[in-house]
Amino acid sequence: MSDEATRPPLANHEPDEAEQRVRSVVKDCVHCGFCLPACPTYQLWGEEMDSPRGRIHLVGQLLDGAPLTPATAGHFDRCLGCMACMTACPSGVQYDQIIEAARDWTEAGANPLAGASASGSAGDGSASGAGGAGGAGDDGAVAVAPTAPRSRADRVTRAAIFALFPYPRRLRVATAPLRLAQRVGADRLLARSGLVGRVSPAAEQALRLAPPSRPLAPGRFPERVPARGTRRAVVGMLTGCVQSVFYPGVNAATARVLAAEGCDVIIPRDQGCCGALSLHSGRAAEAAAFAKRTIATFEAAGVDVIVVNSAGCGSAMKEYERLFARLGEEGGEPETEDGASPALPGQLEAAAWSARAALLSARVRDFSEFLDELGPVAVRRPVPVRAAYHDACHLGHAQRITAAPRSLLRAIPGLDLAELRDAGVCCGSAGVYNLLQPEAAAALGTRKADSVIAADVSLLISANPGCTLQISAALATQGVTMRTAHVAEVLDASINGVRLV
Numbered sequence: 001m002s003d004e005a006t007r008p009p010l011a012n013h014e015p016d017e018a019e020q021r022v023r024s025v026v027k028d029c030v031h032c033g034f035c036l037p038a039c040p041t042y043q044l045w046g047e048e049m050d051s052p053r054g055r056i057h058l059v060g061q062l063l064d065g066a067p068l069t070p071a072t073a074g075h076f077d078r079c080l081g082c083m084a085c086m087t088a089c090p091s092g093v094q095y096d097q098i099i100e101a102a103r104d105w106t107e108a109g110a111n112p113l114a115g116a117s118a119s120g121s122a123g124d125g126s127a128s129g130a131g132g133a134g135g136a137g138d139d140g141a142v143a144v145a146p147t148a149p150r151s152r153a154d155r156v157t158r159a160a161i162f163a164l165f166p167y168p169r170r171l172r173v174a175t176a177p178l179r180l181a182q183r184v185g186a187d188r189l190l191a192r193s194g195l196v197g198r199v200s201p202a203a204e205q206a207l208r209l210a211p212p213s214r215p216l217a218p219g220r221f222p223e224r225v226p227a228r229g230t231r232r233a234v235v236g237m238l239t240g241c242v243q244s245v246f247y248p249g250v251n252a253a254t255a256r257v258l259a260a261e262g263c264d265v266i267i268p269r270d271q272g273c274c275g276a277l278s279l280h281s282g283r284a285a286e287a288a289a290f291a292k293r294t295i296a297t298f299e300a301a302g303v304d305v306i307v308v309n310s311a312g313c314g315s316a317m318k319e320y321e322r323l324f325a326r327l328g329e330e331g332g333e334p335e336t337e338d339g340a341s342p343a344l345p346g347q348l349e350a351a352a353w354s355a356r357a358a359l360l361s362a363r364v365r366d367f368s369e370f371l372d373e374l375g376p377v378a379v380r381r382p383v384p385v386r387a388a389y390h391d392a393c394h395l396g397h398a399q400r401i402t403a404a405p406r407s408l409l410r411a412i413p414g415l416d417l418a419e420l421r422d423a424g425v426c427c428g429s430a431g432v433y434n435l436l437q438p439e440a441a442a443a444l445g446t447r448k449a450d451s452v453i454a455a456d457v458s459l460l461i462s463a464n465p466g467c468t469l470q471i472s473a474a475l476a477t478q479g480v481t482m483r484t485a486h487v488a489e490v491l492d493a494s495i496n497g498v499r500l501v
Contacts, residue, residue, distance in 0.1 A: 018326060019113070022101045023063055028093045029056045035095075038088035040426045040444055041078050049075045052085035052095050059102050068111035073149030076102045078440060080433055081280050082393035082426040087400075096398070100326075103282025106149055154436075161432050162283065166273035166290065171245045225255045225265040232262035232374065236303035238294075238317075240310045241273050243465045249501075250465070253492035254309045254367055260378040260495045261371060265307075271297045274308075276316035279323060280431050288327055291320050292353065295360050306360070309367040309488055311395035311464035312431060317364045318399065320357035328354060366395060368463065368487055372404035378495045382414035385500070387490070388457040390448070390471065391423045392464035393430070405463060405487050412494045418455045422447065429470035445474030453480060459500070460484045 035052040036042050042051035049058060058072050066072075076099065085095050105111050150158075164170050221239070235258060239251050255265045275290030294317070298306050308314035328351050365373070389406060396402045402424075409417050428434055428444030448471050452460055460475075460482055462468045468484050475482055485493075485500055492498045 017328075018101070019063070021326075022059070022098060025094050025097050026056055026060050026063065028091055029053065030091055031057075032090065034088050034090055035085035038084040040080055040082060040084070040428075041440065043425075044440060044443055050078055052079075052089075052093075055079060055102065056093070056095070056098055059098050062102070062105065062111045063113060065113050066111065068105055068109075068149050070149050070151075073106045076106050077150075078437060080393070080426050080428070080430040080444075082430060083397035084393065084424065084426065087397050087424070097322075100282070100284075104284055105282075107282035109149060157436070158281075161435060162278060162281070162286065165432065166241050166275075166277055168239075168241050168244050168272075171241065175245065221251065221255065221267045223267055223269055225259045225267070227262045227264045228260050229377070230262055231264055232377075234264045234266065234302070234304050235370070236266045236268065236298050236301045236306040238274060238306060238308045238310070238313055239267065239271060240308075240313055240465070241277075242469075243310050243313075246469065247465050247486070250309060250486040250488055253486065253498065254307070254488040256496050256498070257371070257378075257488055257491045258307060261374060262377055263374075266301045266303050268297045268301050274313045274317055276310075276312045277431050279316045279319065280312065284323065284327060287316070288323060288353075291317075291323060291357065295320065295353070295356050298360060298363075299356070304363070305370060306364045307367055307370050308364060309463070309486065311366065311392035311399070312466065314364060314366045315394035315398040318361050320361050321354055324351075324354035324357050366399060366401055366404075366463070368395075368405040368408055369399070369401050371491075372407055376411065380412050380494045381497065383412050383490060383494050383500070384414040385459050386416040386418060386457045387459035387461050387485075388418045388420050388452055388455045389423065389461045389487075390420060390427065390452075390467055392462060392467045393424075393426050395463050396424050405461075408487060409461065409490060412490065415490070415494075418457050420448075420451045420455055422451050427467050427470045427474070429464070429466035431466065434466075434470055441470070442474070442477075445470050446477070449474035449478055449480070452482070453478070458483060459490075461487060461490060463487050 031053055033053060039051045041047075044050075048054040055075055058075060062068060062072070079099055081096075081099060083096055086093070089095070164174055237251070237255060237258070243250055255267065258265045272293055273290045274294050275287035278284075278290060279287035306317070308317060387409070389409060391397075391402055395405075406417065409415060425448070426444055427448040428441035430441070434441035434445070452471065452475065460468075460471060462471070462484065463486060468486070472482070472484055483500060489498075489500060493500050
């Protein structure tokens with residue numbers, strides 16, 4: 001076990017609950033190295049600090065007061081958050097909690113503990129080799145290091161991404177010119193010109209990843225889709241952000257399949273982003289705001305279960321309780337009323353939301369998970385196709401759901417399901433990772449495309465819109481056009497006779 005994992009909290013510093021929790025989780029790592037071959041970024045570069053073990057080492061340094069430098073932030077930013085290391089770890093290290101803390105600090109712009117120790121900590125130089133750290137003031141308060149771990153351009157890009165993607169209406173407006181450009185072929189001219197990349201590499205990536213223009217689903221979804229036959233459950237359905245804009249057909253298929261299996265499907269119109277993109281990018285307060293709206297919306301819907309057809313969204317919604325507990329540990333939102341405690345009211349509010357979040361999270365089910373638990377009643381008709389199923393990381397590793405989608409697909413007559421040689425390895429999508437880390441994402445996308453091509457299939461099935469976008473773009477780069485579908489769309493084709501496009 002490393003020294004920094006076992007050192008006591010810094011002198012003259014009283015750790016809060018959040019810090020104590022992260023310290024405890026860091027201590028669980030015995031540095032055995034089982035995570036190394038499972039980590040996609042370590043596979044790419046063979047760099048220790050771009051492995052889970054290395055990043056845990058860096059977090060240990062930060063807990064000991066080292067400043068958060070651009071080099072350290074870069075190692076955290078290059079983590080996909082795929083959680084393959086958690087599946088591989090024999091010690092059960094909760095790496096997700098460690099990288100959450102690291103991303104919170106990076107997004108905030110500094111390590112709040114930097115300068116609490118005069119000596120800092122020694123390491124590989126990534127955490128302590130750049131930037132100065134402030135010292136403790138006269139009142140013993142910990143100073144914040146004056147380092148800026150991200151460039152201004154990076155901060156602007158991130159702000160633009162999070163001002164757009166979690167908002168379906170804004171995203172529809174923003175993509176309308178792209179759909180027009182696709183219809184006249186101008187998108188290919190723009191891509192070849194390189195003009196977009198010179199203005200914004202993230203925008204260039206978005207242009208490359210955008211799916212071909214398809215007819216939009218007509219009108220709004222009804223707020224209630226009645227069960228066919230005997231009603232077996234009343235379920236709510238999350239429509240999502242990227243899913244609803246780029247793949248509205250997936251939501252339509254989800255509702256039809258659930259109805260065919262005897263579910264009344266409630267689709268609240270006032271639902272918004274669940275907060276997944278923000279939560280997995282170190283924007284906890286922003287994620288909490290989205291989560292509160294989602295919780296209130298589905299509480300009012302009065303449903304037995306909330307079915308989610310996007311792996312990242314389902315993972316985030318199952319983490320809501322921990323999100324609010326973490327905010328409570330950190331003191332919550334400060335109270336502004338005169339004479340009020342600056343921490344206690346926020347903690348009480350976070351505790352109340354944590355309780356509500358726990359009740360909601362207990363009712364969240366991935367689409368495949370729910371159908372597998374419910375059991376089939378609708379007749380399956382043949383779908384003669386050879387297909388491969390890709391495990392989305394936030395379904396396979398974060399939610400540990402791998403058998404259910406395969407079981408559902410293998411029950412379809414005529415469907416020949418092939419296994420990818422690296423089904424559990426990240427494709428490089430990882431939320432907005434492919435926009436912010438395009439080179440690493442492209443390398444991982446190429447690997448995934450190679451395995452899809454090697455499987456000799458004509459249909460690629462996934463359970464996450466980001467994965468579908470990423471792998472489709474990687475295949476197109478190699479000159480391969482392949483049909484893609486969500487598990488719900490394949491079941492819809494079998495149960496309801498809807499043609500796979």
